[in-house]
Amino acid sequence: xxxxxxxxxxxxSVMRKIVERSLVQAGLxxxxxxxxxxxxxxLSVLGANQVDLILCDINMPVMDGLEFVKQLxxxxxxxxxxxxxxxxxxxxxxxxxxxxxxxxxYIRKPxxxxxxxxxxxxxxxxKG
Amino acid sequence: xxSTSEVLADGTVHEKWIPLLEVAAQxxxxxxxxxxxxxxxxxxxxxxxxxxxxxxxxxxxxxxxIRCDHxxxxxxxxxxxxxxxxxxxxxxxxxxxxxxxxVAGNFKNxxxxxxxxxMLSVPTVITGTEYDLHSPTETGRLEVKFLFEGLPLSISxxxxx
Numbered sequence: 001x002x003x004x005x006x007x008x009x010x011x012x013s014v015m016r017k018i019v020e021r022s023l024v025q026a027g028l029x030x031x032x033x034x035x036x037x038x039x040x041x042x043l044s045v046l047g048a049n050q051v052d053l054i055l056c057d058i059n060m061p062v063m064d065g066l067e068f069v070k071q072l073x074x075x076x077x078x079x080x081x082x083x084x085x086x087x088x089x090x091x092x093x094x095x096x097x098x099x100x101x102x103x104x105x106y107i108r109k110p111x112x113x114x115x116x117x118x119x120x121x122x123x124x125x126x127k128g
Numbered sequence: 129x130x131s132t133s134e135v136l137a138d139g140t141v142h143e144k145w146i147p148l149l150e151v152a153a154q155x156x157x158x159x160x161x162x163x164x165x166x167x168x169x170x171x172x173x174x175x176x177x178x179x180x181x182x183x184x185x186x187x188x189x190x191x192x193x194i195r196c197d198h199x200x201x202x203x204x205x206x207x208x209x210x211x212x213x214x215x216x217x218x219x220x221x222x223x224x225x226x227x228x229x230x231v232a233g234n235f236k237n238x239x240x241x242x243x244x245x246x247m248l249s250v251p252t253v254i255t256g257t258e259y260d261l262h263s264p265t266e267t268g269r270l271e272v273k274f275l276f277e278g279l280p281l282s283i284s285x286x287x288x289x
Contacts, residue, residue, distance in 0.1 A: 011250075014222040018160070018208050059248070088233025091243035108237070109230045110159040 003031035004124060005050065009042040009068065010035075010057040010086075019055050019086060025113035026120065037061075039068025046078040053124060054078075056103075058087040058094065069101040082123040086111065142268040142287055145239060150272050152235035153283050156227060157276065161207040165274040165281070172273075172280035177257050178221075180228035183249035188242055189288040191263070192232040194224070196281040198255075203277055225251030231283065263288055 006023060008016045016035045023030060034049055036042035040063040042056070054072075058065040065085055073079045084105035085098045095106045105119040157165050176195035184190050198220070205216035205223035216223070229251045237243045268287040275281065 012222060012226055014205075014209065014219050014226055017219075018226070021210055088230055088237075088248065089243075090233065090237035093244050109233060110156045112159050 003029035004052040005032040005034070006030060007034045007036065007042060007045060007049075007051045007054045008056075009037075009039065009054065009060070009065065011037050011060040012057075013037075015057070019116075022111070022113045022116045023055075023120070026117035028117075028120070028124075039063030039065060039071070042068055043071060043075060046072075046075045046081075050077050051081055053120060054081055054083040055086050055120075056083055058085055058089050058098065066097060066101050069098065069103050072102060084119050084123070142270055142285075145235075145285070146270055146272060148238045149231075149235055149270060149283060149285060152238055153231050153272065153274065156230045156234055160227070160230065161204060163207065163277060165276055168273055168275050168280060174280055175257055176280070176282070177255065178224065179254045179259075180221075180224045181252045181254070182225075182228050182232040184232065184236065185247050185249070187245035188236070188239070191261070191286045191288075192228065192235065192283070193261075193286070194228045194231065194281065194283050196276065196279065200276055200279045200281060203279070221253040221255070225253045235285070261286070 008019045010016045020033050034045050034051065036045050038060040056065045056068060069083050082104040083102065084107060085103045086107045086109060088109045090108045098106055104123050107115055107119055154165050157163055174197060177197050178201045179193055179195045181191050181193040184192065201224040202213050202216040202220050204227055205220045206213040208223050209219065229248060232248050236246045263286060265288045269284060271282060271284040273282045
């Protein structure tokens with residue numbers, strides 16, 4: 001698989017690093033990693049950068065992950081980019097909400113690199 | 129039939145949450161830090177000097193806190209971020225807070241009826257030993273004790289409703 005450009009959206013800088021590390025541990029080669037502290041920052045990052053994958057928390061200040069996913073189709077160069085939610089929110093209602101909003105995958109914290117791999121690789125393979 | 133809120137407010141239910149709290153913590157340390165929490169053989173005489181807290185609000189109101197010493201918190205950051213313990217300083221508190229957040233989230237996801245009706249605050253980390261935590265409406269308190277890499281660690285859930 002070619003190297004990918006990823007955007008990690010989480011209000012915790014430590015959690016962004018943990019997610020990045022888990023992508024590497026999952027065997028992904030990262031050409032670039034962008035970070036954003038909330039949905040609004042993420043939209044701004046996407047306005048200036050092309051990415052292949054977005055990993056996004058739900059509970060964040062300013063703009064939460066669900067609202068970010070809803071607004072993503074309006075970003076021309078990101079509307080087809082797969083989004084995987086990574087969150088402590090584990091209820092079925094949250095999963096349904098996230099998938100209905102446009103997310104393509106859902107990972108509950110705590111998670112392992114294998115779980116990240118399981119959710120992310122098929123999405124990247126489909127994207128080609 | 130009792131509502132979820134009424135069931136959760138029943139103090140006798142809280143004792144049944146101890147195994148859930150233990151499993152919630154064990155899963156976080158196993159999956160995110162790659163290590164096992166073990167049970168202490170005897171009470172520790174060490175004084176914890178760092179505390180992470182996450183508030184719960186909604187059908188269950190309270191505070192989940194984790195207490196340990198700085199060495200343990202630095203080791204958690206080291207294991208989660210893949211860095212040397214010596215380099216963990218700047219991110220130790222954030223990493224420790226994230227551990228607490230994940231334990232709280234994992235716990236509430238295990239309590240029937242709570243996963244959808246309870247929100248978590250952002251984590252707060254307090255350093256030092258000289259503090260008291262007061263709550264005017266505390267209705268119950270659970271505490272579990274572990275050893276993390278041989279170092280004492282306690283996790284408590286203070287229930288306010």
